Each structure stands twice: as structure tokens, then as C-alpha cells.
Amino acid sequence: MAAQTEKMAVPTDAELLKAQADLWRHTLCYLTPMALRCAVELGIPTAIHGLGGTASPTDLIAALSLPPSKLSLLGRLLYQLATAGVFDTPDAGTTYRLNPISYLLVDGVHIDGDACQTAIVRVASSRYYVEAAFGLADWFRKDFDGPVPSPFEDLHGATIFDDSMALLDPEMDKLVHEAKASHNHMGIGLVLRQCHDLFQGLESLTDLCGGDGTTARAIVRAYPQIKCTVLDLPKVIDKAPTEGVVKYVAGDIFHVVPPAQAVLLKVFMNVPSSISSHM
């Protein structure tokens, strides 16, 4: 029997006004990541840092050698980003101050290593992702024989963290690996300090798709009693350091999972659609 559907009541005027405002907000919110990308490309966080941590739009026009005719528009960009929480503006648009988010976008910022996260912003807002998102409706309409590729793979014929990306665009592939490295540099040290109870009492751990073992080595340094195994594809394990701190196993996660008390799965995206549809 067909499910009983409840008829939707006509929205009130107040609801419609709010809905219209929300619709504008949802439609235009893509401008925030684009403004963030623009700030990274112009080097605004690094320039504010160089100016002592606080700067006015006029200071930035001079520091970045931008045309003075762009002063008010730069002010709008900064205000948009302050509204999104990327900068603080203690005086409502007169000056802009670095906060923890923009601090992570300063070139050379050091936390447990080079922790600057600009590569992540550049990758995530790159034309590869934006174009794939642009074609989402076409991708939904399209039927595929066999496994369904992601919109990214369908459009570009490549997958990030894969040799196919290096063949398609070596520069982009380099940036993707920089993004992964910068995530690792600041990621695991902070997690170990903030969540130290998480690993307490653990004797063995397998880091699935653990790459070159950066995360596993940091865990063993903090908790020497944990026997850590890293599983990754042979092409990655072949290049992993052989320092004896962690054990490396070459294999495919969908065929082998080295046994341990716990497994770690961090930043793994290549889940075949046949599996992800059951996740």
C-alpha cells in the first residue's frame, strides 16, 4: 500500500520571508570558500602576521602591492571572512586580527613541524573539485556499467592520492601530497596531546592505509608500549622508511587487515562504491 502522505501546510508569511533569506544564504555560501582561497592566494594571513598580527585594509593594500582602487573591495573580502570566523575584527572592519583559523594559514607556521594548512585550502577549493561539484546533477542522471565512479573520477578520469592524478596534473598531485603532509604535521601531535587517554592501555594498533607511517611513528614515540603495524599499498610501503619503530605490511585493505587490539583509519577516501553504499 502506498505510504500515507501528510499534505504540507502553506507556509506563513513569516516562514516565507525567512525561507527566502535562507535560500539566498544557501545559494551564495560558496563565496566563503572562494574568499578564503583568494585570501590564501594573496597571502593575506602571512601579510597580517608580518605586520604584527593585526592590520587594516590600507596596511594590506601596501604590504601586498595591490592597486589602491581595490581598497574598499579588499575591505569587503576581509569582512566576509571575519563574518565566517577566519579573522577577528575587534573594531567592526577597521582592523583584522589573526585568530586560530587564520594562524594556520601563515606561511612557515610551526606546530610539530611545518603546519601551514594553505595546501588543504588550495586543493579543496581547486577547479578539480569545483568542476566536479558543478556536474553533480549530470552525474546523478548518468547510468554506469559496473562500479559507479565518484563525480571527480568520472569528470577528470583520475583519483586523488593515485598515480592517475600525477599523470593528469603533476602540479596538482604535488599539492595534494603537500596537503596530506601538512595535515599530518600538525594533526597527530595535537591529537596525542589533547586525547592522550585514547591510547592509554593499548598494546597493539594497526594503522590502515597508514601511508609512510608518520602517524604510527608519532604514536609509538608517545606510547612506546604500543606495537604498531602500518598497512598500505605495496607502492607506498616500498618507499616507507625502514627504521624498525613500526612494522610495515604491504597489502590491500579490502583483502587483508593485520590483527591488532585497535585499528586506525585516518584520511582514507578511495572506498569503492560497492562498499561505500553499505557504509
Ligand SMILES: C[S@@+](CC[C@H](N)C(=O)[O-])C[C@H]1O[C@@H](n2cnc3c(N)ncnc32)[C@H](O)[C@@H]1O
Ligand atoms: C590520504 S592518504 C592517508 C594516509 C594516512 N592515513 C594519513 O592520514 O596521512 C590515503 C592512503 O590510503 C592508501 N590506500 C588507498 N587505497 C588503499 C587500499 N585499497 N589498501 C590499502 N591502502 C590504500 C593510499 O596509498 C594512501 O597512502
